[in-house]
Amino acid sequence: MAHILVVDDEKNYRTVLGQLLADEGHRVSTADNPFAALELLSREQVALILSDLKMPRMNGLEFLQRVQADFGAIPFVMLTAFATVETALETMKAGAFDYLLKPFNNQEILLVVEKALAYARLESENDALRRQLKQSVEHEILGRSPAIRRLLEDISRVAPARTSVLITGETGTGKELVARALHRASPREAGPLVTVNCAAFAETLLESELFGHERGAFTGASERKRGLLEVADGGTLFLDEIGEFPLPLQAKLLRVLQERRFRRVGGTAEIESDVRIITATHRDLREMIAAGGFREDLFYRLNVVTLQVPPLREHPEDIPLLATEFLRRFAGELGRPVADLAPPTLEALQRHGWPGNVRELQNVIERGMLFCTGNALQPEDLPEPLGTPREQAGALPWLTLGRPLPELLEEVEGELIRKALVSARGVQAQAAELLGISRSNLQYKLKKYRLE
Numbered sequence: 001m002a003h004i005l006v007v008d009d010e011k012n013y014r015t016v017l018g019q020l021l022a023d024e025g026h027r028v029s030t031a032d033n034p035f036a037a038l039e040l041l042s043r044e045q046v047a048l049i050l051s052d053l054k055m056p057r058m059n060g061l062e063f064l065q066r067v068q069a070d071f072g073a074i075p076f077v078m079l080t081a082f083a084t085v086e087t088a089l090e091t092m093k094a095g096a097f098d099y100l101l102k103p104f105n106n107q108e109i110l111l112v113v114e115k116a117l118a119y120a121r122l123e124s125e126n127d128a129l130r131r132q133l134k135q136s137v138e139h140e141i142l143g144r145s146p147a148i149r150r151l152l153e154d155i156s157r158v159a160p161a162r163t164s165v166l167i168t169g170e171t172g173t174g175k176e177l178v179a180r181a182l183h184r185a186s187p188r189e190a191g192p193l194v195t196v197n198c199a200a201f202a203e204t205l206l207e208s209e210l211f212g213h214e215r216g217a218f219t220g221a222s223e224r225k226r227g228l229l230e231v232a233d234g235g236t237l238f239l240d241e242i243g244e245f246p247l248p249l250q251a252k253l254l255r256v257l258q259e260r261r262f263r264r265v266g267g268t269a270e271i272e273s274d275v276r277i278i279t280a281t282h283r284d285l286r287e288m289i290a291a292g293g294f295r296e297d298l299f300y301r302l303n304v305v306t307l308q309v310p311p312l313r314e315h316p317e318d319i320p321l322l323a324t325e326f327l328r329r330f331a332g333e334l335g336r337p338v339a340d341l342a343p344p345t346l347e348a349l350q351r352h353g354w355p356g357n358v359r360e361l362q363n364v365i366e367r368g369m370l371f372c373t374g375n376a377l378q379p380e381d382l383p384e385p386l387g388t389p390r391e392q393a394g395a396l397p398w399l400t401l402g403r404p405l406p407e408l409l410e411e412v413e414g415e416l417i418r419k420a421l422v423s424a425r426g427v428q429a430q431a432a433e434l435l436g437i438s439r440s441n442l443q444y445k446l447k448k449y450r451l452e
């Protein structure tokens with residue numbers, strides 16, 4: 001049950017809507033003008049506002065702005081009898097959750113109300129979650145999709161412990177950001193976070209970097225050097241690209257994990273260090289183990305918890321948010337006003353497959369900003385083939401003619417269902433919501449496509 005405020009100067013609409021929502025178990029307040037509504041909002045908590053657009057003295061848009069300024073983000077659904085694209089766009093741009101055209105049918109209203117309430121619940125959960133994480137982290141990992149929410153949830157769950165965490169995910173998905181978030185949200189936050197890219201060092205150099213060396217341990221070792229494991233004492237050691245960690249050194253790393261001790265290169269003294277080890281890789285370590293390139297015992301020590309960072313194509317709903325934020329950042333760096341995203345540009349961004357993930361998106365926006373001459377980023381500003389129109393690029397390039405249309409459509413449907421399930425981590429109710437179909441319909445389709 002939620003408290004819903006209906007604002008409309010027409011009595012008929014207030015009554016019909018009020019009855020419909022009350023029948024659904026909601027508590028409904030009504031107001032026949034925005035001033036009375038604002039007065040009510042100052043006294044009572046409201047979960048959702050349904051407001052008419054055209055009202056005398058103050059219209060729905062002005063009312064929405066006042067609500068946002070005075071009461072923050074209360075989900076707002078605009079009701080309008082004027083079906084122009086401009087008003088719809090303007091309404092959404094002003095921050096309304098949705099709009100409905102009058103006359104509406106009951107099903108439509110209830111669906112939008114449910115969606116808006118679910119969204120508000122999610123937002124407030126998100127808020128709580130983000131408050132748990134440190135502010136700095138909140139600003140780094142952007143995204144509101146279920147996939148990113150789950151990631152944030154997992155981070156806040158595992159951050160407090162000393163447990164080793166293995167972060168997996170394709171290149172550019174934000175694995176390093178996750179490692180930083182884990183450190184910052186942990187009790188080790190005040191300690192150092194030391195990052196080592198294992199792929200960047202040859203074996204001997206990596207050994208002396210990590211474990212340190214005694215004076216004279218090898219040619220050129222003119223003095224004793226502390227290893228990064230010592231430097232990270234009391235904090236976190238992040239070993240990026242752990243798949244590249246040389247096999248001969250793996251036993252030594254395993255010992256650090258088991259006994260928290262090690263020796264410097266050329267040294268005999270046992271050195272103790274209290275570090276939490278976080279690792280990341282885009283490689284399949286199990287495959288490497290099977291091929292003899294990675295120790296299984298080390299894998300199990302590193303992989304006490306795995307955090308999987310989703311590829312961008314599995315949370316495309318975050319693209320507008322990410323793109324807008326990157327536009328803002330680059331504008332700041334270039335000392336230019338923040339450009340808008342032209343609608344066809346956003347469409348092109350959402351159509352792309354993003355093999356390079358968020359990093360690729362960031363690069364595309366950065367390049368786009370350099371080429372952008374107006375006040376909105378246009379498709380021409382994007383690199384090929386992103387900028388090519390849909391007709392040329394082909395909306396679904398992997399689909400080719402030569403098979404019956406029903407078969408092709410089934411392939412598309414099956415693929416989308418599979419995607420939704422992956423994105424919802426197998427939670428059917430969520431997958432059904434993503435697809436905009438009922439759960440029973442989804443279950444029927446799962447059977448049909450043998451996706452159970």
Ligand SMILES: Nc1ncnc2c1ncn2[C@@H]1O[C@H](COP(=O)(O)OP(=O)(O)OP(=O)(O)O)[C@@H](O)[C@H]1O
Nearest residue numbers: 140141142170171172173174175176177282358359
């Ligand atoms: N969710 C996100 N929100 C904001 N920025 C992000 C997000 N994910 C990635 N980025 C940005 O994308 C870039 C790549 O991220 P990061 O270096 O963490 O990826 P990675 O998975 O470690 O990549 P690689 O495997 O290639 O090392 C960084 O500039 C990072 O700030």
